[in-house]
Amino acid sequence: MHTEIIAIGSELLTPYRQDTNSLWLTEKLLSLGIPVIRKTVVGDSRVDIRSAFEEALERAELVIGIGGLGPTQDDITREVVADLLQRPLEENAEILARIEERFRARGRRMPEVNKRQALVPRGAVALDNDNGTAPGLWLEETNKVVLLLPGPPQELMPMFEQHCLGPLRERAPRNILQTRVFKVVGMPESEVEEKIAPLYSRYSNPATTILASPGEVQIHLQASGERRERVEHLLNELGDQMEALLGDNIFSRGPETLEQVVGMYLLMRGATLAVAESCTGGLIARRLTDVPGSSRYFLGGVICYSNAVKEKLAGAPPKLLKQKGPVSEEVTAALARGIRRHARARLGLAVTCIAGPEGGLPLKPVGTTFIALADDHREHVVKYRFLGDRERVRWQASQAALDFVRRRLMK
Amino acid sequence: MHTEIIAIGSELLTPYRQDTNSLWLTEKLLSLGIPVIRKTVVGDSRVDIRSAFEEALERAELVIGIGGLGPTQDDITREVVADLLQRPLEENAEILARIEERFRARGRRMPEVNKRQALVPRGAVALDNDNGTAPGLWLEETNKVVLLLPGPPQELMPMFEQHCLGPLRERAPRNILQTRVFKVVGMPESEVEEKIAPLYSRYSNPATTILASPGEVQIHLQASGERRERVEHLLNELGDQMEALLGDNIFSRGPETLEQVVGMYLLMRGATLAVAESCTGGLIARRLTDVPGSSRYFLGGVICYSNAVKEKLAGAPPKLLKQKGPVSEEVTAALARGIRRHARARLGLAVTCIAGPEGGLPLKPVGTTFIALADDHREHVVKYRFLGDRERVRWQASQAALDFVRRRLMK
Numbered sequence: 001m002h003t004e005i006i007a008i009g010s011e012l013l014t015p016y017r018q019d020t021n022s023l024w025l026t027e028k029l030l031s032l033g034i035p036v037i038r039k040t041v042v043g044d045s046r047v048d049i050r051s052a053f054e055e056a057l058e059r060a061e062l063v064i065g066i067g068g069l070g071p072t073q074d075d076i077t078r079e080v081v082a083d084l085l086q087r088p089l090e091e092n093a094e095i096l097a098r099i100e101e102r103f104r105a106r107g108r109r110m111p112e113v114n115k116r117q118a119l120v121p122r123g124a125v126a127l128d129n130d131n132g133t134a135p136g137l138w139l140e141e142t143n144k145v146v147l148l149l150p151g152p153p154q155e156l157m158p159m160f161e162q163h164c165l166g167p168l169r170e171r172a173p174r175n176i177l178q179t180r181v182f183k184v185v186g187m188p189e190s191e192v193e194e195k196i197a198p199l200y201s202r203y204s205n206p207a208t209t210i211l212a213s214p215g216e217v218q219i220h221l222q223a224s225g226e227r228r229e230r231v232e233h234l235l236n237e238l239g240d241q242m243e244a245l246l247g248d249n250i251f252s253r254g255p256e257t258l259e260q261v262v263g264m265y266l267l268m269r270g271a272t273l274a275v276a277e278s279c280t281g282g283l284i285a286r287r288l289t290d291v292p293g294s295s296r297y298f299l300g301g302v303i304c305y306s307n308a309v310k311e312k313l314a315g316a317p318p319k320l321l322k323q324k325g326p327v328s329e330e331v332t333a334a335l336a337r338g339i340r341r342h343a344r345a346r347l348g349l350a351v352t353c354i355a356g357p358e359g360g361l362p363l364k365p366v367g368t369t370f371i372a373l374a375d376d377h378r379e380h381v382v383k384y385r386f387l388g389d390r391e392r393v394r395w396q397a398s399q400a401a402l403d404f405v406r407r408r409l410m411k
Numbered sequence: 412m413h414t415e416i417i418a419i420g421s422e423l424l425t426p427y428r429q430d431t432n433s434l435w436l437t438e439k440l441l442s443l444g445i446p447v448i449r450k451t452v453v454g455d456s457r458v459d460i461r462s463a464f465e466e467a468l469e470r471a472e473l474v475i476g477i478g479g480l481g482p483t484q485d486d487i488t489r490e491v492v493a494d495l496l497q498r499p500l501e502e503n504a505e506i507l508a509r510i511e512e513r514f515r516a517r518g519r520r521m522p523e524v525n526k527r528q529a530l531v532p533r534g535a536v537a538l539d540n541d542n543g544t545a546p547g548l549w550l551e552e553t554n555k556v557v558l559l560l561p562g563p564p565q566e567l568m569p570m571f572e573q574h575c576l577g578p579l580r581e582r583a584p585r586n587i588l589q590t591r592v593f594k595v596v597g598m599p600e601s602e603v604e605e606k607i608a609p610l611y612s613r614y615s616n617p618a619t620t621i622l623a624s625p626g627e628v629q630i631h632l633q634a635s636g637e638r639r640e641r642v643e644h645l646l647n648e649l650g651d652q653m654e655a656l657l658g659d660n661i662f663s664r665g666p667e668t669l670e671q672v673v674g675m676y677l678l679m680r681g682a683t684l685a686v687a688e689s690c691t692g693g694l695i696a697r698r699l700t701d702v703p704g705s706s707r708y709f710l711g712g713v714i715c716y717s718n719a720v721k722e723k724l725a726g727a728p729p730k731l732l733k734q735k736g737p738v739s740e741e742v743t744a745a746l747a748r749g750i751r752r753h754a755r756a757r758l759g760l761a762v763t764c765i766a767g768p769e770g771g772l773p774l775k776p777v778g779t780t781f782i783a784l785a786d787d788h789r790e791h792v793v794k795y796r797f798l799g800d801r802e803r804v805r806w807q808a809s810q811a812a813l814d815f816v817r818r819r820l821m822k
Contacts, residue, residue: 015438027426039452281700282693285714289692300720303696309711309754
């Protein structure tokens, strides 16, 4: 069931906005075994929208249009597609009533322009929109489906899940598609590749994709087949061997981020954590507190850019700072001890680094990073040298620091 | 000069990767007065790549293909486009030598597969790649230009700037396109719209686009005309009136972010800043330290999730915490005072809020936020109620806090 996605909106052709709905839709469609073969972005132009749908319908069995269903003059997807499929637009009393009701509930009268949203191409099924005024539309042509969805993600997502996933699953090919993901930290891409290439290159099904970003490598396996058991068997066979090769470097087998995994370990161990960050400047704390409920294990921390803050708030001895410099093994260890004591946490984590672009030294070039973790016995310190610009160095330092906590808690 | 961009690569049709090159290219093209009318993403499939170029060439005068120029079997853009334009591929000795030299400089032999990258369609101009092996290609057809660029941004960007911007500027229409941007903080989108709609709706040139994201509204003006002076006059005429209406709510007229603007004001005033964050958990510090050189004015701060940290590191009196609760006007003011004193900063900024999803109270529902700023005289506190999920609340709180500092320093 070949599928194309057409995102409609002139703002998506500017440097400022991007179609992100298609990523979400692609994931949902893949879960049904339906691959996307083309994505197109066109502006609010009659001629461009028409040609995009016309061409897509020649190639694909499912064409999903996103956007252009609003009430204003710019929003012409409904009209253009109805015209292309030669279906007259008919006012749907039920939809009109629902839109009017939506406005009434907010104490407002429905503006005249919203009437257009109650127009439905003959034979189309309107899809309820619980989060906005624009209904979606499901149109059947010979052996083809055209689906029109509203552009705002908070309207599109629930509509697709409630009204489209089920019917599409029934039409989806017998061919089952299943994916598995391994997220790896602490190994560069080249090392991961070297380790697993001899293994995965023996398999064409599952297919293996390696995606690298700073400080993290993701391995995606995708298997297909006619029977679910067979597909799962294929995934297990390759997946188990991969797990054996990568071991503890795998921090997640699902959607969990590294900060979520660290949080789960802290909860599981009944431990608390506090951080002292210099170069990462709050990035580690921000990532830890992105997780709802993180206040149960994350007590807080200190961003110690200046030496005064390092001394006063994170307990780094002034003499040590002078002797060893703020980015050093000894000061980082002292910061981990200090923040642990000050915050009364079970674990104290500290990171110092030279993030750049300035501040590099002959023996401590830009990218030099120290990470220390203190518990009630002692502190462990590791040293790294990360490459890349300021943002990249900071991100990699935060990955390595969170991973340091994870590995400590796994033991 | 109508332009289409075709991004090539099967990974761009997965849920995990997105074409971002086209955003950058769109900005460069707009600066030449060249609008993009369609963007297409296709996988590494001969048939799909061919039809994408074929259709684009029927509509556009400039077609830019991105990706698929690498050395492996998947990379077929070069071959498919040469075939479509009926031009034989010829090995270019100069390019081959350059690729071989690139490998030699790294102490490696050129793998046989890289030879393909030295193939050039007859009549095409090869564009040097200083950051990779794949040269770009510039092909002229009757009244049309086809441009093939490598996919990695660090290769594409310098190549386009060095070898394409100039020649395209010469071919660009006499019509000049210029943009102006106003970034607004402290006003919701509806209020901005209400204020400026009566003004901008009187102008079709410049065209006005309003883009809203949490805590920030951007207004983009785009004017066109045959003479630069005229275009600038149009932008000034509308822009000046808009500035008068929006006043200090405009924090930037260019690419600067709010944290950069705050940093510039701090530098200009010779002031230093320290922060105490609870709910934002390091987000404000992270944003401030994203800016290179921020150590000149940002001293550090405290992430005070637990009450112990609020007391010990940010000087909040235990009695006050008990009486008023950690999210209160009084405690936030005490935190601003405390962090200012502890970090020896000129300004102390504190934020407390209930970010959710849990923790809401009858009188302090989720989204309730206090922001305090302390100087050597006293502290000012403001209260907000932000709507949305955890991430949205936190982001809006960080925007409002940074804006609070900006407005204080503007005086």
